Amino acid sequence: MNSKEIAIKFYDAFSVANIDVLKQLYDKKLIFNDNIFVNLDYNETISMWSSLLVGNKNMSIKYEIKKYSEKYVEVEWIADYLFTSTNRNVKNIILAKMEIDQGKIINHTDNFDFYKWSQMAFGITGVLIGWTSFFKNKVRTEAYNKLGLQK
Secondary structure, three states, X not given: OOHHHHHHHHHHHHHOOOHHHHHHHEEEEEEEEOOOOOOEOHHHHHHHHHHHHOOOXXXXXXXXXXXXXXXXXEEEEXXXXXXXXXXXXXXXXXXXXXXXEOOEEEEEEEEOOHXXXXXXXXXXXXXXXXXXXXXXXXXHHHHHHHHOOOO
């Protein structure tokens, strides 16, 4: 499979919460990063996606391949979901960058506008302090704790 085919298989599985396919597509030496999680390894990443996807019946995922080469793919994906901590609807637009080696994803970085996300997820609190590093660190700590991760 080329990088584009891997991304399509990944996001098709992702959109139906098929964690088994994600496990197959990620390399054991995977490093994952986004605006909340930093340097997650393979097991931590699988745990994070499982927590987010499994049981979240209200989540809708759409994606579009933006760029790809032999070892690299960029995907814009949109997640519409209920943020259960506050019971608020979120529509998050994410740019994923994946590095592929020998048919497996070895590096996956998701970028999104944290301040915009915090406004949707936390309402007035997000509007007032969602831009601060204090708030971002608080959200990060709570997310790590929810997954039982130490960082």
